[in-house]
Amino acid sequence: MTMPTNLRPNLSRGASAIALGLTLTAFLPGAAMAQDASTAPVDAAPAEDAIVVTGIRGAINNSVQAKKNNTSIVEVISAEDIGKLPDLSIAESLSRLPGLATQRLDGRANVVSIRGLAPDFTTTLLNGREQVSAGNNRGVELDQYPSELLNGAVVYKTPDASLIGQALGGTIDMRTVRPLAYGRRAIAAGARFEINDLGELNPDISNKGYRANISYIDQNADGTLGWAIGYARMQSPTAEERFNAWGYPELTDGTNTAFLIGGAKPYVKSNELKRDGVMAVVEWEPSDKFHTTIDAYWSRFKDDQRLRGIELPLAWGNSTLTDFTIEDGLVTSGTWSGTEAVMRNDVVHRTSTIIAGGWNSQFKPNDRLTLELDLGYSRLKKTEENLEIYLGTGRGAGVGARETALGFQLRPKGGIILDPSLDYADPNLFLITDPQGWNSCGGAVPNCQDGFVNTPKIKDELKSLRLQATQELDGVLSSIRVGAxxxxxxxxxxxxxxxxxxxxxxxxxxxxADYLYDPVSLDFIGIPGMVAFDSWRYYNDGNYVLTDEAGWTPGRIFNDYNVREKVLTGFVQANFDADTGSTPIRGNVGIQIVHTDQSASSFFAQVVGGQVQSTPVTDGATYTDFLPSMNLTVEFADNTFLRFGAARMLARARMDQLKPGGGVNFDASRRNNTDIEASPWSLDLGNAKLRPLMADTVDVSLEKYFGQGAYVSLGGFYKYLENYIYRQSDAFDFTGFEIPDGGTVATYQGLANQWRNGNGGRVYGAEAALSLPFATFTQALDGFGVLASGSFTKSRVREGSADPIAMPGLSRWVVNGTAYFEKAGFQARISGRYRSKFLAEVSGLSLKRDLVTAKSEMVVDAQVGYTFQSGALEGLGILLQASNLTNEPFVTYYNNDPRQIRDYQNYGRNFMAGVTYKF
Structure with missing residues (x-):
């Protein structure tokens, strides 16, 4: 088995994205605002004699102008108007920006990577304030933020000293509207009907949904007091036909060796995503000396899922393979016998609630000094119930009916086709039981696991206080800003x-019988039907006894953590603006001094006498980092800019890495060994003393602006990673831990496998972007245009003496394209976004993060609409949208072999039809 080493597949698919959408969807929506709200011109009302461009072209113009005016290297998305970002969430809008890529979850854009760095290396702000995250680490799940309530976003690829929340990958600053800057009254409403073309894969979740939103902006007569409020509601269907493989063990008969599928878990999945969001802003500016703003955001995201499928233990079960075919070291077809299936009717209920807001006040004692106070708050609570309900033909392994001839054939594009001998739709054959004997409830009750429920809870709270002063100056040095x-x-x-x-x-x-549904089809794997029933109702009706797994499973104890970070950041920044001859030069130079006091608590856990014993542990560290930065912009020709950025940046360790506890293991067969390398003791644990991942970065960009909303840019970046965080083994003294079986031991010295700061590496790449309204060349093509961008990124990090690896989340190629038309009320656009293969982080057991390779993908979206320009229907818009038009699957695989599929997820297409109205 060989992998292609040339770049032709990547380049051809990237070229397809450009040809299809003519290039990256670069900044469809968004408000262009710097972190300091006072520097955000995007909401400003146009002068009365200005030519006003609205809709898609207006959004592009705003974005391009904001990118041009910023002293940092940034990407910007701007809304067409209030409530008019076209996407399901801000994550999809961001995915169209140069150098940004999203990873899909249940078919929707979920988290964002910037320049190939995973979401944990990105900081997300709302109105300049850091946001908490719904995941169990730092990456913010951006599908929590409705696009209708946001006016845009700025992505900082290079920081300045006053940017709080700068991160190694970049900083995303989402923005809500500012009513006084908006400058006029507006009421906007919209509603859309949505359907998924895979149909109702499960009987208890619909494939239909809707979205609705309303926003109101106004101000008093003298323009000193403004207010805005918005509400967005979504009930969106997603569907999935999913093949999941347990893995591919390597088997040999002594002569030949081949990989063979270890087991499979195919299922159909239906989601109903319900999201409610509220945004509110009050802004008061009684004079040019005082300006205060209070903004608040609330969102509740509920994800209800039904999953029905069949787990098939194959090579890792009690099955025998005959009549098989091997192709290039992989068994691609054959017949299994003796297979005992585990039928599953699973339910997931996930709810996360975010509250965020702040109060910002600016006071000017004189014309040149501005004092600013900003208070921020962000809180999240997330609860889950992941319910598994099992059916089988008998209790315990080797009991009940088994497959006599289960034929299988690996599909070339992923997944498997089966030819079963059992009737999986027979409710008299498949009964509520523990078919595989997966658990003995701590040894007391054999074959006791008739189901399982995971109930993780996450809480995340962040409070902030910011003080700063900006003094304007004369001369080359235009201003100095200091703050904390x-x-x-x-x-x-x-x-x-x-x-x-x-x-x-x-x-x-x-x-x-009263819980049964009609059988659910698994045709996509060759099984015509399986027993389906209302397992959620059956569970809640009290038909099971619950036993806490923490009694005999240490992982349930040491998975818990509490991490607290108190960070004090002082900064000073000098801004300069000068003409050197006829060459304008502007930018800034400054430094942040960041003092961190971090602490974390968890548990040491071990099994003693068949029961888990836990010992609380708390640890932490304090440290100070110095982060200098510089941004320089030279306009060496008319509307042609050379930008340079240099900075020292940090990315904090993941939350689960900071927990100090771990699981203590004891191997009784080694109890008499004194060699630490063969010690009976071992330990996997976190490290509350971890320092951040530090990097020195350099960015260069060349940008040419021409015409309205037109520009072309080319840039490159290099990030030298001073260190990287990975597991390392060190000596550990286990004195104080009990010997699990009560015997003796020759040594209490052993090895601890712990997260540590170690060797670093580098990330580097190049980016290009284009915004081209065709009216730049001829008025005959007025209304037509394209957006395009592409990036190439490479990384090399070394974990100890191991071979260098690519960083998680990094695609070498990311290409986006959008072609659009807008004129006389008509609008149409088609967008394609491509990313090459990458190392994906997917959820495993007990929230464990698994790293697997994800195949390249290109996702295509389209939209057409018409807005009435005059008459009784003026302001009414009609809209048709389609997402995932080419039905692109999300595919991951093992062992660097795309044939060894881990997950093949087919999501189908979503179609929407709706209306908008603004008056």
Missing amino acids: NYSDREKSLDDRGFVLTSNDYPANTAVP
Whole structure:
């Protein structure tokens, strides 16, 4: 088995994205605002004699102008108008920017990578204030933020000293509207109907949904007091046909060696995503000396899922393979016998609630001095119930009916086609039981796991206080800004799991008829139907006994953590603006001094006498980092800029890496060894003393602006990673830990596998972007235009003496394209976004993060609409949208072999039709 080493597949698909959309969807929506709200001109009302360009072209013009005016290297998205970002969430809008890529979850854009660096290396702000995250680490799940409530976003690729929340990948600053800058009254409303073309894969989740939003902006007669409020509601369907493989063990008969599928878990999945969001802003400017703004944001995201499928233990089960075919070291077809299936009717309920807001006040004692106070708050609570309900033909492995001839064939593009001998739709054959004997409830109850429920809870809270003063000056040095920001963040994970045992244990129980649905089709893997029932209602009706797995599973204890970070950042920044002859030069230079006091608590856990014993542990560290930065912009020709940025940047360790506890393991067979390398003791643990990942970065960009909304840019960047965080083994003294079986031991010295700061590496790449309204060349093509961007990124990090690896989340190629037309009320656009293969972080057992390779993908979206320009219907818009037009799957694989599929997720297409109205 060989992998292509040339770049032709990447370049051809990237070229397709450009040809299809003529290039990256670069900044469709968004408000162009710097972190300092006073520098944000995007909302400003146009002068009365100005030519006003609205819609898609107006958004592009705003974005391009904001990019041009910023002293940092940034990307900007601007809304066409209030409530008019066209996407499901801000994540999809951001995915169209140069150098940004999203990873899909359940078919929707979820988290964002900047310049190939994973979401944990990105900081997300709302109105300049850092946001908490719904995941169990730092990456913000951006689908929590409705696009209708945001006026845009700025992505800082290079920081300045006054940018709080700068991160190694970049900083995303989402913005809500400022009513006084907007300058006029507006009421906007919209509604859309949505349908997924895979249909109702499960009977208890619809494939239809809707979106609705309303926003109101106004101000008093003298323009000193303004207010805005918006509400957005979404009930969106997603569907998924998913093949999941347990892995591919390498087997040999002594002569030949081949990889073979270890087991499979194919299922159909239906989601109903409900999201409510509210945005409110009050702004008061009684004079040119005082300006104050209070903004608030609330969002509740509920994800209800139904998953029905069949787990098939194959090579890693009790199955025998015959009549098989090997192609290039992989078994691609054959017949299994003796397979005992585990049928699953699973349910997921996930709810996360975000509250965020702040108060910003600016006071000018005189014309040249501005004093600013900013208070911020962000809080998230997330709860989950992940319910698994099992059916089988008998209790325990080797009991009940088994497959006599289960034929299989690996599909060339991913997944598997089966030819079963059992009727999986027969409710008299498949009963409520523990088919594989997966659990003994701590050894007390054999074959007790008739189901399972995971109930993790996440809390994340962040409070901040910022003070700064800006003094304007004469001469080359235009102003000096000094200030300080204090933040206090606390995040906790409470990970719990419970074994479900049927009330009828040890008997097998037929599903009561009043809970049964018609069989659910698994045609996509060759199984015409499986037993389906209302497992959520059956569970809530009290038909199971719950047993806390923490009694015998240490991982349930040491997965928990509480991390607190108190960060004081002082900064000074000098801004300059000068003409050197006929060459304007502007920019800034400054430094941040960042003092961190971090602490974390968790548990040491081990099994002693068959029961888990836990010991609380708390640890932490304090340290100070110096982060200088410089941005320089030279306009060496008319509207032609050379930009240079240099900075020292940091990315803090993941939350789960900072927890100080871990699981203590004891191998009784080694109890008499004194060699530490063969010690009976071992430990996997985190490290609350971890320092941030530090990097020195350099950016260069050449930008040419011409015409209205037109520009072309070419740039490059280099990030030298001073260190990287990975697991390392060190000596550890286990004195004080009990010997699990009560015997003796020759040594208490062993090895601890711990997260540590170690060797670094580098990330580097190049980016190009284009915004081209065709009216730049001829009025005959007025209304037509394209947006395009592409980036190439490479990374090399070394974990100890191991071979260098690419960083998680990094695609070498990211290419986006949008072609659009807008004139006389008509609008149409088609967008394609391509990313090459990357190392994806996916959720595993108990919130564990697994790293697997994801295949390249190109996602295509389209939109057409018409807005009435006059008459009784003036302001009414009609809109048709389609997402994932080419039905692009999300595919991950093992062992660097795209044939060894881990996940093949087919999401189908979503179509929307709706209306908008503004008056």
